[in-house]
Amino acid sequence: MSRPLGYLSVVLSFCCVLGVSLVDRFGIDGTVAGFGLGYLLGEGLSVLAIVFAAYGCYRILLAAFDRRTPDKRRRHDARNILRLTVGIAGIVSVLGVVTQQWVGVLFSLGVVGFAVTFALQQPLFSLIGWLYIMVKRPYQVGDRVAIEDSKGDVVEVSFLVTTLWEINGGLVSSNQPSGRIVTLPNSVVLSSHVMNYTREEFPFVWNELTVQVAYETDLDYATDLMAGIADDYIGDEMAARIGRYRERLSETPVELEVQDRPTVNIVQQESWVEFRLRYLVHPRRGQRVRNELYKRILDAFNDEPDRVKFPVSRNR
Template identity: 60%
Template sequence: MRRPLGYASFVLAVAATLASVGIRATTPLASLGLPAVAGVAPDSAAATLLLAAAVVLATNGANFLVSTVATRGASTRRRHELRNALRLAFGALALLGVLGVLTDQWVGVLVSLGVVGFAVTFALQQPLLSLVAWFYITVKRPYRIGDRVEIDGEKGDVIEVDFLVTTLWEINGSLVSTNQPSGRVVTVPNSKVLSSDIVNFGGAGFPYVWNELAVQVAYETDLAFARETMVGVADDYLGDEMAAAIEHYRRRLSETAVELEVAERPSVNVVQTESWVELRLRYLTRPRGATNVRNELYERILDEFNDNPDRVSFPLGRNR
């Protein structure tokens, strides 16, 4: 649909330009006795409006052509970012061109835009701040289309980044839990990026997150056996994917000033409480599949523990 509209814009721009020139040359409206528009003869006013329309149409067509060439072969994320940038640039050119045609004072238009822009800055602080934040998002890339993020308490998958707002496909929220989509769409002003904490789950070129699974066992449990069982189950289920993710994680860390030892296998941390011992399995996984991975690991670990009741005991009572 965009292709026919883009080509049609050029055709209509040429037609509007020719019509404007024709009206100025023949003045067909002069004989109709039409009143002047703001002190301007009707033929001149019609020619000016047609020329302004030609500027808008030509700019739209140029935006289409440049966008088509610039985004050819680019990823979905990159195409979205380029199209937004080009829309803003060609929109500014169209506005400047239309004002120049209507006033016929190009230098005056530039000066007026500077004065008006200074006044508008105070009247539209939040929208302008969101526009500045859009430039920041485009250049620094704290998140991109498809990333799972949390912005000012709103968590979801980024589905669109416009000049003023970021649109999220909500995760969790007040309707569901366990990192599941709620089906709702949340719109967050881009200005929040400059004033709030931004959490990107699996972003910055590393599509994994560390996750934990907690299992409560009694003090009578053979902790060494329980820990090795949990690590073995995680090793069998996660397999080579986690090993590859660990290597990727280490490479990313080596590019920073952070010095951190990273275990090659899943690990288990022991937390003591008054009534039981909590074993926390730590592993690396993709954020979107984290819930399914946790559920599968939990079921497999419980099956292993239940097959060894002489070595693993669970806390008694319902106060867990």
């Protein structure tokens, strides 16, 4: 629909230009508020020609980019950039036609822009933040991020604000959607920490699942059993992702030992021992994977009551 609408706008623009030519050729008698009727009609048709041409170019370029780019994130960014570019060009063109002083219009815009800098600092900072987001890519549409006290999935990045579908918040937990919409000014990326859980280059995070057992547990047996259950469930999938993780590490000066299968760490507490299963997972599958692993591990532990014991209430 965008492309036909764009072509229609371009045709209407040419019709307006033709109308201006006809008005100039034949002339129209009469005045309105001291201005010649022919002059006002010509200026109005010129403005309409610019508006239709700008809108038509925007629609045609957007349709062409959408057709060649299946990625929704790229289309979203292109839409914002085209809207800003065509909008500025259209406004300057309209002012130039109306005033017939192109140099004066550009100079006036510079003076007005200087004044607006002081009057509208926060919106200006948000616009600069948008430019930073477009260039440096701390996040983009579709990413799961945490910014200041807000966490959620990015659904829109406009010129001034970023919109999130909230995760967690004060209503739910365990990385579940709350149903609320959070709007943040883009300026926060210039002064706050931004945590991206699903960055395009590596959209995975490390998770831990903790199970508490008694000191009487056969620790070697329990850790092997726990690691084996996790390996059967997500081991192969995790190993494939670790390859990408190591590639990213190789591009940095950081040296880390990375296991390509799930591992179990043991932490001693005052009245029990904690097994902490560490594994790699996509953030949006984190809770489902945790629930399934927890169920399988508890079932396996309960099948071996002589070798795996759970802590009971005791005096400290």
